[in-house]
Amino acid sequence: MQTNESETAKQIAALEGVAPDLERLEVTLAEGNQAQIAALKKFAVEPDLKRLRDLIEEQRAEFDALDFLRLSNDEEFHSNFLAWLLDPNQSHGLGDYFLRSFLLQTGAQAEFHTIDWSRTRVHREWVNEVDGQWGYLDILVLNHTEEFLCAIENKIWSWEHSEQLTRYREALKERYPHWRRHYVFLSPRGTLPYREEEQKYWTAADYKIVLQLVEQTISNPANPVKEDVRAFLQQYATTLRRNIVPDANTNIAQLARKIYLEHREAIELIYQNKPDYRGDMKRILKQAISQLDGWILDREDPDYIRFRPEDWDKYGAQQTGRYWEESNPLLLFVFYCPQNPVNAGGPALALLPGTDEEIRKKLFENVRQNPLVFKPRESSLQTGVTHLQEYKWNILDESDFGNWDDPSVKSKIEGLVSSFVQNEFPDMNEVIVNCLSEFEPEQNGG
Secondary structure, rough: HHHHHHHHHHHHHHHHHHHHHHHHHHHHHHHHHHHHHHHHHHOOOOOOOHHHHHHHHHHOOOHHHHHHOOOOOOOHHHHHHHHHHHHHOOOOOOOOHHHHHHHHHHOOOOHHHHHOOOEEEEEEEEEEEEEEEEEEEEEEEOOOOOEEEEEEOOOOOOOOOOHHHHHHHHHHHHHHOEEEEEEEEEEOOOOOOOHHHHHHOOEEEEEEHHHHHHHHHHHOOOOOOOOOHHHHHHHHHHHHHHOOHHHHOOOOOHHHHHHHHHOOEEEEEEHHHOOOOOHHHHHOOOOOOHHHOOEEEEEEEEOOOEEEHHHHHOHHHHHOOOOOOOOOOOEEEEEEOOHHHHOOOOOOOEEEEOOHHHHHHHHOOOOHOOOOOOOOOOOOOOOOOOOEEOEEEOOOOHHHHHHOOOOHHHHHHHHHHHHHHHHHHHHHHHHHHHHHHHHHHHHOOO
């Protein structure tokens, strides 16, 4: 009994000793909150904020045709544009100027710049297979005469996945074992390859290099540019400045830096509490899809939510996809959820690479024969992913992001999923199922 009383006395004494510390902590927290409040108030009346807004509005007022056409954040468009510029034999009339400049700026060996580029060929989505896994390198520059190649993997808002850089390098080494080679991993901010091993092979290049080369090409007096090409390049430079490398605008970048340094505490506090737009959007979409009867969520990555109707899986043709090792559907619906939620889109219907090209060709042709139901993104069947139904872009309005915590935003996203399944999918489903079912007797009887 005395032991229990002794222990209780010790605990009481310990608690009494903590009390002054708790009081000091309370004062410290109160002072900290007051400091944060003062920092926020000071930030709210910063006169340079108006100047920054004016500069941004001035930049936005510049007409961007590519942004208007929903191409500014389209990775495939940027790859096509770069492939066009890098090809000395294309209609731009620049010869090998851009190709040589690109190689120089991305650190290619000096002897590469003396090559005769006139017989160079530039390929988009170079198809390769390593250990049974298919890959599609974005751009491959080949010069058979000089036995030189330049491989470019281009990432705008997507991520490197499934060790693709390693597989591309191994496939190129096997196909062109004795060639000189230059590997470029291109992204908006010059992101390094994920695998440390690949960092010694691939040069990490950022889109500032592309912007600088485009602007140099426009202004280069030694290599005059045709007026129509000049206008196209100027539009592309505008798109890069506004959407891909906005910090290339020196005035905006410098002023933003000045404001940050003067109000770092307030800005960091705001940033720590900003909404996770992409994470919230993906969570709402997945929840809405999972509640649909007869629908299955498929592979997810940082930018995409994929799903499909369960009924399609009973057809053998649907099982001929070969895009990922862990799942093999040929057709999937896709929501695009990029870091910048303004550019979110979907749902699109993706026709993936597969083991039977006849099935893919028939699906593509059936879709083209139903223009009232489908709006394909590509005009021809691609070796990689072909979008049988284009994304619906800007599924949310600018006002939605200012009212993100309002339940109406969640309802709007859920309503989009529900409307698609009830109103658009039935007609699409009829066309797809009719096509998939055609292959059942052919496969069973083959």
